[in-house]
Amino acid sequence: MRGILQILTEEWTTSLPGWVQALLRALLLVLPLLILVPGLIWLERRLLSWMQDRIGPNRVGPKGLLQPIADGVKLFFKEDITPSHIDRFIYFIAPAIALFPAFAIGGTLPWGPLYWLTPVADVNIGILYMLAISSLGVYGVVLAGYGSDNKYSLMGGLRASAQLISYELAMGMSLAAIVLATGSLKMTSIVYLQQQPLWDTVNILQNWFIFTPFGFISAVIFLICMVAETNRAPFDLPEAENELIAGYHTEYSSMKFAVFFMGEYAAMFVFSGVFAAIFLGGYNLLPIRWEVLSELAPSLAGFCRFMEWMNVNFSWLWFLGKCAFGICVYIWIRATLPRLRYDQLMSLGWRSLLPIAVTNFMLVALWMVVSRVYGPANGWISYFVGAIIFAIGYSNVTSASRRAKGDTLEQRGITMTDGGARRTIEVIK
Amino acid sequence: MLPEQITPGLLVFAAMGGIAALAALGVILFPNAVRSALCLVLNFFVLAGLYFTLGAELLGITQIVVYTGAIMVLFLFVIMLLNLAAPQQLNEKGDIKKPLGVVMGLGMLALILAQLQVAIGKDFGPRSEANFGTPEVVGRTLFTLYAFPLEIVGILLVVGIVGSILLAKRKI
CATH class of the missing domain: 1.20.120.1200 (NADH-ubiquinone/plastoquinone oxidoreductase chain 6, subunit NuoJ)
Known part of the structure; x- marks a missing residue:
């Protein structure tokens, strides 16, 4: 069903001259990011303080809403210190490079079912494009680390590059499972497939990937990887302040620091958008297929039509809501989890996330073959049986290798000072 | 113009x-x-x-x-x-x-x-x-016309990965 607003805006936009259309779409890309980033900073500080039983910034403006503006003014008027022994070109270009990927990915987020609601282009290679550009984000951090001629910064940059390489793979494999199930790399066709019946059987609900078994596993892996890619807690080792002062942006002050800050928040927003589009049903409000519901329950037909109208015409609002949800998850994770140790980070990426993602990928292929030949129910049975077989096989292999190597677990003991129970921590070499 | x-x-x-x-x-x-x-x-x-x-x-x-x-x-x-x-060490002189x-x-x-x-x-x-x-066309060509070369490349890559692990690990 096409809403009035939809038809109106479509006719209105197509009647405009080409350059105005291009300008509108470019603004659709830039404005949400630029407007929302200060709001994000406020949200993070308030929500974080709420979770930690503090008050947070509440003095500037109502509920402290103008605090980011005050912060921006402060950052702008701070003394801009440039260290003397730096590689000037690299030092100055690094913040700009750090800001680039967020905006470049933002251009492909689908804000609604209309073609012009995808800001720049609904590219054929959407997911691959997202992966490619997100992997470029590390250059900003690495170059900042190299350019500022500081050992701590260099360590931060090195950590960032190693971390990115490790988590890029798991992220790619988790998305590959979704691409395999969709049969397309396009963001809009992934959203479209999520409007189909759930598990190919439940007609009334939408098939949001987070509700499917393989999609849920992919979603968890993608969530972890996207936190790692944006260098947020608990994966913020490139700027671990207890070890590296401030890591890669130790030598940056004033607006150059603010640009790094902005890049991080813009990347958070954009990755939340990608997560929403791929796993949370994109721009759909609720996972209910309204036209099917109105056929099943005719008394609700009016309500269903209203909901569908809302769904189509305010798609950008629902998408924004899902982005906000993603950002709240980011903040929630930051408030909950302590920072990982570096070997834990590497071990999590390579030993847990990557094998699970690859297994998930293979099981999706199995599910697709079986459900096409023998029907959806058998497909799901084969998926779960395959998962159990893989799990048993994996645990057998790991225990066998542990037995073959002998005792590889080093025991470290901590004696509690108050004479409590002796606790041991297992450290994997 | x-x-x-x-x-x-x-x-x-x-x-x-x-x-x-x-x-x-x-x-x-x-x-x-x-x-x-x-x-x-x-x-x-x-x-x-x-x-x-x-x-x-x-x-x-x-x-x-x-x-x-x-x-x-x-x-x-x-x-x-x-x-x-x-960088001066990288300069080679008198080289064929x-x-x-x-x-x-x-x-x-x-x-x-x-x-x-x-x-x-x-x-x-x-x-x-x-x-x-486009991905569709490339994929179709790779998995029909060039299926065998693709498999061979896959095997080569696996051999490469195993080899690099063997080289990197001192004790297996």
């Missing part, structure tokens, strides 16, 4: 080609290893842009994912880890490689110019079929 042959697409292509050539020059002319590596990153990135303008989307994006996003990050990692300073390289470069230039001489003065536009480089 612009001549009819020069389309906006061609201008974008030419600009990207120019940047790619300059970046490639930068790779060999900068004495600083990090600058060289950065020029290579720029070169790979612009090369991907060239592929896009020619309609080979998948090739272009794979170029960015593999080379710009992964391999060059590792390159930079290694260069920064070794902290290659002392230099004149040999000049001769080979000239030969390469002659080859390219010979190719160009045929094409110059004709239609410049890309002459690929519609959806030539």
Whole structure:
């Protein structure tokens, strides 16, 4: 069903001259990011303080809403210190490079079912494009680390590059499972497939990937990887302040620091958008297929039509809501989890996330073959049986290798000072 | 006014080609290893842009994912880890490689110019079929016509991975 607003805006936009259309779409890309980033900073500080039983910034403006503006003014008027022994070109270009990927990915987020609601282009290679550009984000951090001629910064940059390489793979494999199930790399066709019946059987609900078994596993892996890619807690080792002062942006002050800050928040927003589009049903409000519901329950037909109208015409609002949800998850994770140790980070990426993602990928292929030949129910049975077989096989292999190597677990003991129970921590070499 | 042959697409292509050539020059002319590596990153990135303008989307994006996003990050990692300073040590003198390289470069230039001489003065536009480089077409071709070569490449890659693990691990 096409809403009035939809038809109106479509006719209105197509009647405009080409350059105005291009300008509108470019603004659709830039404005949400630029407007929302200060709001994000406020949200993070308030929500974080709420979770930690503090008050947070509440003095500037109502509920402290103008605090980011005050912060921006402060950052702008701070003394801009440039260290003397730096590689000037690299030092100055690094913040700009750090800001680039967020905006470049933002251009492909689908804000609604209309073609012009995808800001720049609904590219054929959407997911691959997202992966490619997100992997470029590390250059900003690495170059900042190299350019500022500081050992701590260099360590931060090195950590960032190693971390990115490790988590890029798991992220790619988790998305590959979704691409395999969709049969397309396009963001809009992934959203479209999520409007189909759930598990190919439940007609009334939408098939949001987070509700499917393989999609849920992919979603968890993608969530972890996207936190790692944006260098947020608990994966913020490139700027671990207890070890590296401030890591890669130790030598940056004033607006150059603010640009790094902005890049991080813009990347958070954009990755939340990608997560929403791929796993949370994109721009759909609720996972209910309204036209099917109105056929099943005719008394609700009016309500269903209203909901569908809302769904189509305010798609950008629902998408924004899902982005906000993603950002709240980011903040929630930051408030909950302590920072990982570096070997834990590497071990999590390579030993847990990557094998699970690859297994998930293979099981999706199995599910697709079986459900096409023998029907959806058998497909799901084969998926779960395959998962159990893989799990048993994996645990057998790991225990066998542990037995073959002998005792590889080093025991470290901590004696509690108050004479409590002796606790041991297992450290994997 | 612009001549009819020069389309906006061609201008974008030419600009990207120019940047790619300059970046490639930068790779060999900068004495600083990090600058060289950065020029290579720029070169790979612009090369991907060239592929896009020619309609080979998948090739272009794979170029960015593999080379710009992964391999060059590792390159930079290694260069920064070794902290290659002392550019004067990299200067080789009295080496047969230099004149040999000049001769080979000239030969390469002659080859390219010979190719160009045929094409110059004709239609410049890309002459690929519609959806030539899209993922669907590439995938279909790879998994039907070139299935065996693809499998062989896959086996080669697996052997490479196992081999690198064997080399990297002191004790298996």
